[in-house]
Each structure stands twice: as structure tokens, then as C-alpha cells.
Amino acid sequence: MTEPITADLEPVDEFRVRARRWLSDNLTPAPPDQHGETGKSEASWQRAKQLQRLLYDGGFAGICYPKEYGGLGLTPEHQRVFSEESRAYEMPLALNIPTLTICAPTILDMGSEEQKRTHLPAVLRGEELLVQFLSEPRGGSDLAGLTTRAERRGDSWILNGAKIWSSGAYAADYGLCLARTDWTVPKHAGLTMFLVPVHAPGVTVTRITQVDGSREFCQEFFDDVVLPADAVLGEVDGGWETTNRQLFHERTAVGGASPYASGVQTHSGRDVSGLVELARRTGQLDDLRVREDLGEARALNMVHDQLIGHITRGVGAGAFVPAAGSMVRLFSARNAWLQADMAVRIAGAAAVTGADADDAGSGQAGQDYLLRQAWSLAGGSTEMARNIISERVLGMPREAAADRGLPFDQVEHGR
Amino acid sequence: MDFELSADQRLFRSTTREFLARSVPLDVVRGLAASGVGFDRQWWRRGAELGWTAPLVPERLGGGSVSDVPMADLALVAREFGRACAPGPLVTTSAVLTSLVREENRFGDLLAAVRSGETIAAWSHYEPGHGLGTAAVDTVAVPEGTGFRISGVKDRVECGDQAQVLLVSARGPHGPVQVLIAADAPGVTVTPTWTLDLVRRTAKVSFVDVVVGEDAVVQRYPGETTAALEAQIQVAAALTAAESTGAAEYAFELTVRWMFDRYTFGRQLASYQALKHRAAEHKTSLEACRATAWAAANAFQGDPIRTAEAVSVAKSYVGAVVPGLLQDCVQIHGGIGVTWEHDLHLYLRRVTLGRALYGTPEEHRRRLTDLLDRKVA
Ligand SMILES: Cc1cc2nc3c(=O)[nH]c(=O)nc-3n(C[C@H](O)[C@H](O)[C@H](O)COP(=O)(O)OP(=O)(O)OC[C@H]3O[C@@H](n4cnc5c(N)ncnc54)[C@H](O)[C@@H]3O)c2cc1C
Numbered sequence: 001m002t003e004p005i006t007a008d009l010e011p012v013d014e015f016r017v018r019a020r021r022w023l024s025d026n027l028t029p030a031p032p033d034q035h036g037e038t039g040k041s042e043a044s045w046q047r048a049k050q051l052q053r054l055l056y057d058g059g060f061a062g063i064c065y066p067k068e069y070g071g072l073g074l075t076p077e078h079q080r081v082f083s084e085e086s087r088a089y090e091m092p093l094a095l096n097i098p099t100l101t102i103c104a105p106t107i108l109d110m111g112s113e114e115q116k117r118t119h120l121p122a123v124l125r126g127e128e129l130l131v132q133f134l135s136e137p138r139g140g141s142d143l144a145g146l147t148t149r150a151e152r153r154g155d156s157w158i159l160n161g162a163k164i165w166s167s168g169a170y171a172a173d174y175g176l177c178l179a180r181t182d183w184t185v186p187k188h189a190g191l192t193m194f195l196v197p198v199h200a201p202g203v204t205v206t207r208i209t210q211v212d213g214s215r216e217f218c219q220e221f222f223d224d225v226v227l228p229a230d231a232v233l234g235e236v237d238g239g240w241e242t243t244n245r246q247l248f249h250e251r252t253a254v255g256g257a258s259p260y261a262s263g264v265q266t267h268s269g270r271d272v273s274g275l276v277e278l279a280r281r282t283g284q285l286d287d288l289r290v291r292e293d294l295g296e297a298r299a300l301n302m303v304h305d306q307l308i309g310h311i312t313r314g315v316g317a318g319a320f321v322p323a324a325g326s327m328v329r330l331f332s333a334r335n336a337w338l339q340a341d342m343a344v345r346i347a348g349a350a351a352v353t354g355a356d357a358d359d360a361g362s363g364q365a366g367q368d369y370l371l372r373q374a375w376s377l378a379g380g381s382t383e384m385a386r387n388i389i390s391e392r393v394l395g396m397p398r399e400a401a402a403d404r405g406l407p408f409d410q411v412e413h414g415r
Numbered sequence: 416m417d418f419e420l421s422a423d424q425r426l427f428r429s430t431t432r433e434f435l436a437r438s439v440p441l442d443v444v445r446g447l448a449a450s451g452v453g454f455d456r457q458w459w460r461r462g463a464e465l466g467w468t469a470p471l472v473p474e475r476l477g478g479g480s481v482s483d484v485p486m487a488d489l490a491l492v493a494r495e496f497g498r499a500c501a502p503g504p505l506v507t508t509s510a511v512l513t514s515l516v517r518e519e520n521r522f523g524d525l526l527a528a529v530r531s532g533e534t535i536a537a538w539s540h541y542e543p544g545h546g547l548g549t550a551a552v553d554t555v556a557v558p559e560g561t562g563f564r565i566s567g568v569k570d571r572v573e574c575g576d577q578a579q580v581l582l583v584s585a586r587g588p589h590g591p592v593q594v595l596i597a598a599d600a601p602g603v604t605v606t607p608t609w610t611l612d613l614v615r616r617t618a619k620v621s622f623v624d625v626v627v628g629e630d631a632v633v634q635r636y637p638g639e640t641t642a643a644l645e646a647q648i649q650v651a652a653a654l655t656a657a658e659s660t661g662a663a664e665y666a667f668e669l670t671v672r673w674m675f676d677r678y679t680f681g682r683q684l685a686s687y688q689a690l691k692h693r694a695a696e697h698k699t700s701l702e703a704c705r706a707t708a709w710a711a712a713n714a715f716q717g718d719p720i721r722t723a724e725a726v727s728v729a730k731s732y733v734g735a736v737v738p739g740l741l742q743d744c745v746q747i748h749g750g751i752g753v754t755w756e757h758d759l760h761l762y763l764r765r766v767t768l769g770r771a772l773y774g775t776p777e778e779h780r781r782r783l784t785d786l787l788d789r790k791v792a
Contacts, residue, residue, distance in 0.1 A: 272787070276787060288781065291780070291781050291784040291785075292777050292780040292781055292784075293780075294780075294783070294784045294787065295727070295731065295779070295780025295781055295782070295783035295784045295787075296731065296735075296776075296780050298728070298780075298783045298784070298787060299727070299728045299731050299732050299779075299780065299783055300732070302707070302710075302724070302725070302728045303703050303706065303707045303728060303732050306703070306706040306707045306709075306710045306728075307702060307703045307706045307707075309706065309710075310702060310703075310705065310706035310709070311702065311706075313418065313419065314418055317418040317419075318418075319417065319418035324702075327698065327699040327702055330695065330696070330699045331699055331703060383692070385695070386691065386692040386695035386696065387688070387691070387692075387695075388695075389694075389695035389698055389699065390685075390691035390692065390694050390695040390698075391691070393695075393698060394671060394685075394691075394694055394695070394698060396674070396675075396685040396686065396691050396694065397683060397685060397686040399688060
């Protein structure tokens with residue numbers, strides 16, 4: 001979005017027509033259930049990469065990315081229109097979070113010219129997957145309190161430590177990894193962001209099973225991983241600034257408002273057709289209570305979209321501080337709760353027992369319910385979002401922090 | 416939404432806000448409550464001069480919209496009414512105007528009188544024991560000459576005791592019809608009813624063999640009547656959503672200020688995370704209310720199904736969220752919050768009324784599912 005909007009851009013309406021035709025000529029209908037993180041197999045990653053390549057070759061990848069890095073240099077409005085048109089088709093949704101909507105935009109904002117030219121076109125062609133190495137076993141909310149370390153040795157860096165909860169790292173090529181490079185200064189000042197090749201010697205990736213049985217989460221161990229000087233993203237010891245851009249993109253993406261996505265982000269349950277189908281199949285579509293539930297789910301989805309528009313325009317106009325994006329993040333969690341709860345209410349006993357756990361309506365409702373809180377934790381917890389809203393939007397006093405101003409090597413740590 | 420307003424809209428809004436602040440500050444509202452009259456007729460005429468009755472009326476009939484999106488103008492006024500907890504027949508008048516405007520050739524005089532604030536016209540559709548549906552009408556209209564003989568009972572008629580004219584829906588031999596009935600016509604009995612709000616009054620109105628001539632029949636064909644009723648419901652619901660949003664907005668601002676001013680254990684309330692987090696939730700809900708109420712107001716000129724959907728989304732969401740938000744504002748105020756002296760209850764009254772009238776959240780959610788079905792079918 002760094003490009004100025006110029007008059008010679010293709011009008012949005014023409015773009016829509018062209019996109020509609022291209023999509024119907026080149027893509028296949030969306031598979032019935034694209035929700036959740038479940039069921040990502042090796043084949044599904046390959047498929048997502050293929051689809052992204054198809055978009056790239058067709059001239060519809062990276063709508064809001066600048067042209068010089070392989071994008072189209074168009075506006076968020078073009079992106080919105082394309083997302084709408086593409087809703088009915090199979091799209092490379094698996095690449096959105098975090099590759100397309102979080103990591104790549106961070107490189108775009110903070111990377112060197114060479115890093116942008118190396119990574120962004122590869123991402124847009126579906127050749128490179130990027131993930132986030134932020135959270136650590138000792139704590140994710142207190143991100144700047146991390147203890148993974150990188151030490152300078154000549155022209156390179158030696159990385160040691162561990163990261164956790166990184167989604168999709170087993171399939172990735174690079175991780176944006178925040179590490180401590182100076183222990184003698186307060187915590188935010190001694191951090192550096194690195195682009196770590198996931199397959200470099202010394203990196204071990206293990207998978208963690210989630211409550212619904214899926215295995216998206218990973219843990220990484222770094223043992224004397226050697227990184228070249230140009231692996232630094234942003235400034236040495238200036239990693240917090242890079243992280244702030246990354247967290248901004250993350251909040252936007254998790255709230256469903258990123259302009260960098262390929263297709264609609266469905267994880268927060270933005271479509272009620274699944275619920276309607278569930279009600280139909282369980283014979284309850286005429287039940288008044290169920291009809292109220294369906295209406296409520298539909299209303300919340302629409303309010304979610306309206307809020308995204310309202311906050312995006314408000315931030316654009318300077319009426320809201322950028323931190324107002326946390327309201328979208330909080331709302332998306334509420335919406336995810338509501339949609340998951342409604343599915344369980346409507347499915348009734350079918351959510352917990354029956355012939356087929358994979359049955360895309362009923363058994364799935366129970367499985368999804370187990371993972372209900374994931375969207376209030378991923379991308380920063382809703383508690384952190386509430387801190388941000390109360391402190392930066394409403395101007396309320398900041399939480400006391402026992403480590404404020406203290407050199408990091410004097411800060412107390414828990415388990 | 417404020418940042419999206421044109422200069423004209425901003426002016427219109429600030430004129431309304433200042434006039435309300437000057438003419439009906441909350442002590443005046445309390446006085447109106449005590450006096451037994453909901454609002455002052457002369458005051459309403461001055462509001463009409465400021466343009467409150469103008470947006471839905473075409474320019475050639477003395478109306479006009481400052482933004483060319485009449486419902487957006489009206490939503491701005493409604494929001495200010497909410498912020499000020501103002502009295503007056505804004506919602507009911509607007510609902511009636513939508514119909515008079517459709518039939519402007521036949522009802523030009525009445526239109527002008529309602530427009531100027533001279534005449535108060537009240538929307539009379541709800542019936543005892545019935546919800547919002549366009550079909551839920553037991554009042555009968557028996558043909559008599561070229562007009563009808565009307566019998567039945569209406570309730571929840573806003574400003575029914577202040578109105579000179581009632582727009583009444585009834586069941587004719589071929590389906591619903593709508594007629595205008597003078598409040599003092601023979602056979603009409605108006606009984607003011609108790610209302611939770613201090614100044615937004617309702618009445619019960621009964622009709623016994625009230626005869627109206629052809630000149631008082633606004634709609635006589637079922638399809639047209641249903642469409643007209645639907646438009647009235649949508650206007651009332653959208654304005655109520657905007658009004659409740661304004662009321663909640665003001666109550667929340669009051670509460671945030673209180674959180675900064677009030678100290679316990681040597682700290683501001685605003686420094687406690689448990690309270691900060693609730694404030695963050697409410698702020699998010701409020702922005703969502705503003706977004707959806709504004710979207711509903713701006714949806715009126717588009718595709719009718721989308722309009723219906725946007726209105727029901729806003730009315731159900733705002734109606735469901737705002738009363739709880741107000742209750743938590745009371746909680747954060749502590750003991751003072753449940754006193755008659757404190758202003759919060761005026762707002763709690765207003766939004767509780769707003770939740771219940773012109774479609775509860777449950778009713779609007781069912782309407783949304785009906786619309787979904789329609790799209791699927
Ligand atoms: C589906 C999913 C995907 C994820 N993907 C990634 C990824 O790709 N890469 C990555 O690096 N991380 C990822 N995460 C990790 C995520 O960012 C963290 O889980 C999150 O930031 C919370 O950190 P934590 O789990 O360490 O909890 P903690 O920080 O230990 O917090 C525990 C609880 O305490 C609350 N809490 C903590 N501090 C405060 C405070 N100051 N005030 C009030 N409450 C507080 C938290 O909100 C939480 O409820 C993912 C998480 C999920 C669920």
C-alpha cells in the first residue's frame with residue numbers, strides 16, 4: 001500500500017468484470033468446508049501453492065503489492081472486490097496467515113531492497129512459505145521478554161534457543177525470528193529480527209498436536225544456527241520496530257481486514273450457509289429458536305464486515321489511532337465464539353456423538369468447538385487487545401510493569 | 416462514521432446538538448416527565464424548522480435532505496436525540512411521513528402540516544399480544560361506501576396521546592389496508608399507557624365503528640400496503656438503532672470520564688485492568704453499533720432486500736448489545752448509578768425502550784433468516 005493511487009489504475013468495476021471472467025474460466029468451485037486449520041496435509045500445501053501460482057500467472061496475485069515486487073500495485077478496494085468475486089472458488093487460503101498477510105507485508109515495510117526482491121516475488125508465485133517465530137515456551141504475551149539469543153561472530157550471527165506455537169513451520173521455508181542480541185539494555189532495546197531458513201543446519205522442527213487432533217503447531221529448537229549478516233530484517237537491536245509492523249499486520253489479518261490476502265479469510269466463520277445447512281440436515285430449520293440463532297450469526301458476520309470498513313476508513317482519515325485495529329481483532333474473536341457456539345447449539349447431540357466425526361456439519365461442529373479459543377489467542381490474546389484498546393484508544397493508565405526500564409539481565413523470569 | 420460526514424451534515428448535526436442542549440437539557444427532560452406531557456408542541460415546531468421533519472419530504476413540498484441520503488440525515492438527528500435523551504415524535508413522525516410521501520398528490524396538505532410540526536401524526540400498527548409482523552393485524556376494515564368502517568385496538572402507539580392524526584393499519588376484505596383517522600373522530604378512544612421512558616410516551620387506542628371516507632384511505636391494495644408497512648417498519652427500526660447508539664455513546668462517555676475522576680485505593684478506576692477490559696469491550700461494541708447503524712441508514716436507497724437486511728442487522732445487534740452495556744455503565748458507577756438523581760437511568764430507560772419497540776432483536780433475527788431463506792430459494 002506504499003504506492004500512491006494514480007489516475008491510470010484500472011477502474012474497480014472493470015477490474016471486477018475481468019476478475020469474474022478469469023475466475024470462472026480458471027478456478028474450480030470452493031470445497032464445502034474451508035474452515036479451521038484442520039486437515040492441512042502435504043497435498044493441501046502443494047495445492048495451495050499451485051493455486052497461488054495460477055493466480056500469479058493469471059495476473060491476480062498480490063493485488064496490493066507493488067509492481068516491482070511482483071504485485072499489481074492496485075488498491076484495497078480492488079482487493080475487496082476480488083475477494084468478493086473469489087468467494088465461490090477454491091483459493092489458496094492456507095497461504096494467507098501468516099505468509100501473505102503478515103510476514104511478506106513486514107518484509108515489504110522493513111526489508112532491504114534485496115530482501116524484497118528475493119522474497120516477495122517468490123511468495124507471490126507460491127514458491128516460498130514464511131512463518132512467524134515469535135512466541136516462546138516461557139510466554140507469548142510478553143513478547144519482548146523473550147530469551148532466544150543471537151550472538152555476533154565476525155560477519156555472521158549464532159542463534160540459540162527455542163520458539164513455540166508457530167503455525168505451519170513444518171511446511172515453511174523461512175521464519176521471521178525475533179531474538180535477543182543485547183542483554184544489558186531494557187527488553188525492547190536489545191532485540192533483532194532475523195529471516196531464518198527453516199531447513200538450515202541446527203534448526204529442529206517438531207510438530208505439536210492440537211486439541212482437535214490437527215498438527216499445525218510447531219516447536220523449533222535452534223542449536224548454534226549460523227546466520228549471515230543479511231539475515232537481519234530491519235536494524236540490529238531495532239527488532240522491536242520490525243516486530244511492531246509485524247504485529248500491526250497480524251492484528252489486521254487476524255481481524256479479517258488485511259488487504260494482502262488471496263481470497264476471503266474464512267477462519268472466523270464469515271459465512272452462515274454451513275449453519276443453515278446444519279439446521280436443515282438436523283430437521284430444525286423451522287424451529288423459531290434456531291431461526292433466531294441463524295439470524296444472530298448472520299447479523300454478527302455483517303456487523304463484523306461493517307466494523308472493518310468503519311475502522312479502516314477511520315484510521316485512514318486519522319479519526320482513529322492505528323491501535324484501533326485491535327477493536328476489529330477483539331470483535332473477530334467474539335464472532336468466532338458466536339459462530340462456534342451456534343454450531344454446537346444447532347447440532348445438539350450430533351456435535352458430540354454419531355457415525356462420522358468428519359461429517360462436515362455435525363461432528364465438525366464439536367471438533368471446531370474444542371478449538372474455539374484459538375482465535376482469541378492466535379495473533380495476540382484478546383486480553384492484550386483489551387489492554388491496547390483501553391490504553392491507546394481510551395487513554396487509560398498503562399499496566400504496571402515490573403521490568404520497565406530495567407536492563408534485561410536483571411529481570412525476573414518464570415517457568 | 417463522523418469522519419465520513421460532509422460539511423453540510425456536520426452543520427446539520429451541530430445545529431441539532433446545540434438546539435437540544437439549549438432547549439431540552441436533562442433537567443428540562445425530567446420536568447417534562449413530572450408534568451405529564453411528553454414534549455412541548457411549540458418546541459417540536461421549532462425542531463421542524465431546523466429540518467427534523469424535512470429529509471423524507473421532497474424539496475418542492477418544503478422538505479429536503481442536506482446529503483441527498485435522507486435516512487442518513489435522519490439517523491444523525493436520531494443519534495443526537497439519543498445523546499440528549501430528547502423527547503418528541505421523531506421516530507413515529509418519520510414512519511408516517513414515508514407513507515404520506517408515497518401518496519403526496521392526495522395528502523399534500525397533511526404532509527405540509529406534519530412537515531411544519533403543526534400536526535402530529537402517529538404510527539398505529541402494533542396490536543395487543545402481537546409482535547412486529549406486517550400480517551399481525553386483527554383490526555378490521557369493513558368496506559363502507561368508498562371508505563371503510565374500522566374496529567379494533569392498537570397499542571404501543573408512540574405519541575398517541577399527543578397526535579391529531581393516526582395512521583392505522585387494518586385487515587380489509589382482500590388484505591391489509593392503511594387509513595388515516597383523526598384522534599378526535601367519533602368512536603376513537605385514546606388511553607395513555609405507562610412507558611418505561613420518562614418522555615417517550617405511548618398510548619392504547621381503540622376504534623369502534625369508526626367510519627373513514629375514501630379521502631382517508633392511504634393504501635387499499637394488499638401488495639402496496641405491505642410494501643408501505645415494510646418501509647415504515649424499516650424507517651422506525653433504523654432510527655431507533657441510531658438513537659440507541661447515541662444514547663449508549665453518551666452514557667459510555669460519562670462512564671469513561673467517571674473512571675478517570677473516581678479514585679479507590681489511591682488509584683483511578685481507569686487504572687484497574689478488570690475495568691479497563693470492560694471499557695475496551697464496550698468501546699468495541701459501540702464502534703460496531705455506530706458502523707452498523709450508519710450502514711443501515713445508508714442502505715435505504717439500494718436493493719430492497721439489502722435494505723431490509725441491513726436494517727435488521729443493525730436493529731438486532733444494537734438492541735441486543737446496548738442495554739447490557741448501559742447496565743455495566745451503572746455497575747461501574749457504583750451506588751450512585753442506581754439513584755434517581757443520576758442521569759444514567761434516563762439512558763437505560765431509553766435504550767430498553769429502544770430494544771423493545773419496532774422489532775426486538777429476536778424478531779429481527781427471524782427476519783434475517785427469512786431473508787436468507789429467500790436468497791437460497
Ligand atoms: C492458533 C494459534 C496459532 C498461533 N500461531 C503462532 C505463530 O505462527 N507464531 C507464533 O510465534 N506464535 C503463534 N501463536 C502463539 C500466540 O501468539 C500466543 O499463544 C499468544 O500470544 C499468547 O501467548 P502465550 O500462549 O504464551 O500465553 P501467555 O502469555 O502465557 O498468557 C496466558 C494467559 O494470560 C493472559 N495474559 C498474559 N499477560 C497478560 C496481561 N498483561 N494482562 C492480562 N492478561 C494477560 C493471556 O491473555 C492468556 O490468556 C499461535 C497461537 C494460536 C492459538
